[in-house]
Amino acid sequence: MLSFALTFALTCFAIGFAMNLLAFARAPTIADRILSVDTMVINGIALIVLYGVKTGSNLYLDAAMLLALTGFVTTIAFCKFLLRGSLIE
Amino acid sequence: MTLDFALELVIAAALVIGGVFGLIGSFGLLKLRGAMQRLHAPTKATTVGVGSALIASALDSVMTTGIASWHEILVTLFLFLTAPLTALYLAKVHLLTKPPADLPPTGTDRGWSNSDSPDRKVTPADL
Numbered sequence: 622m623l624s625f626a627l628t629f630a631l632t633c634f635a636i637g638f639a640m641n642l643l644a645f646a647r648a649p650t651i652a653d654r655i656l657s658v659d660t661m662v663i664n665g666i667a668l669i670v671l672y673g674v675k676t677g678s679n680l681y682l683d684a685a686m687l688l689a690l691t692g693f694v695t696t697i698a699f700c701k702f703l704l705r706g707s708l709i710e
Numbered sequence: 711m712t713l714d715f716a717l718e719l720v721i722a723a724a725l726v727i728g729g730v731f732g733l734i735g736s737f738g739l740l741k742l743r744g745a746m747q748r749l750h751a752p753t754k755a756t757t758v759g760v761g762s763a764l765i766a767s768a769l770d771s772v773m774t775t776g777i778a779s780w781h782e783i784l785v786t787l788f789l790f791l792t793a794p795l796t797a798l799y800l801a802k803v804h805l806l807t808k809p810p811a812d813l814p815p816t817g818t819d820r821g822w823s824n825s826d827s828p829d830r831k832v833t834p835a836d837l
Contacts, residue, residue, distance in 0.1 A: 623718050626726055630726065633733040634733075637733050644739045652800055652803045666760055667728070671725075673767065686788070689788050700799035700800060700803050703806075703807070
């Protein structure tokens with residue numbers, strides 16, 4: 622039962638990842654493009670965590686944590702650059 | 711045995727809920743029309759989706775090794791703290807790049823504060 626649920630969740634997040642790629646290609650403005658990349662990072666975190674559950678390894682959670690940190694900083698840096706024209710004033 | 715089965719049931723439910731929410735969030739990003747609506751779908755649904763996946767991961771590590779790991783809670787906490795900030799900044803970028811056309815007049819010689827400031831006038835050329 623657990624392996625079926627795990628496969629279902631992995632499939633859902635993988636389809637979501639592909640949808641984000643499509644949203645990135647079809648984004649009308651730059652804010653939409655940043656948003657689709659941010660959602661892609663979040664889906665990637667979920668995929669890494671679920672792969673860690675699948676393999677039974679504890680190491681993948683560190684990678685998920687790093688991806689969460691860098692994804693947030695990337696999004697804020699892009700937005701800050703668009704809002705103010707520079708990152709550090 | 712029954713406790714293990716109940717735990718497995720809870721993990722499977724969390725996995726299914728997380729997968730469905732993640733799929734809905736990405737589908738909303740693709741499907742909704744307005745930029746603010748597109749902002750709404752992933753920031754709520756994907757946070758619930760990843761949160762459920764992390765809960766499932768934590769319970770799975772409890773079930774297999776008997777030791778609860780703190781990484782999942784840290785990742786969940788970090789995502790829950792940063793998701794509103796990300797949404798706020800994206801909304802600000804959207805408002806600056808495309809101001810709403812139906813804003814009423816302010817009644818002063820200055821414009822609305824998110825596109826006009828006393829120090830510096832922000833024009834689309836700055837973006």
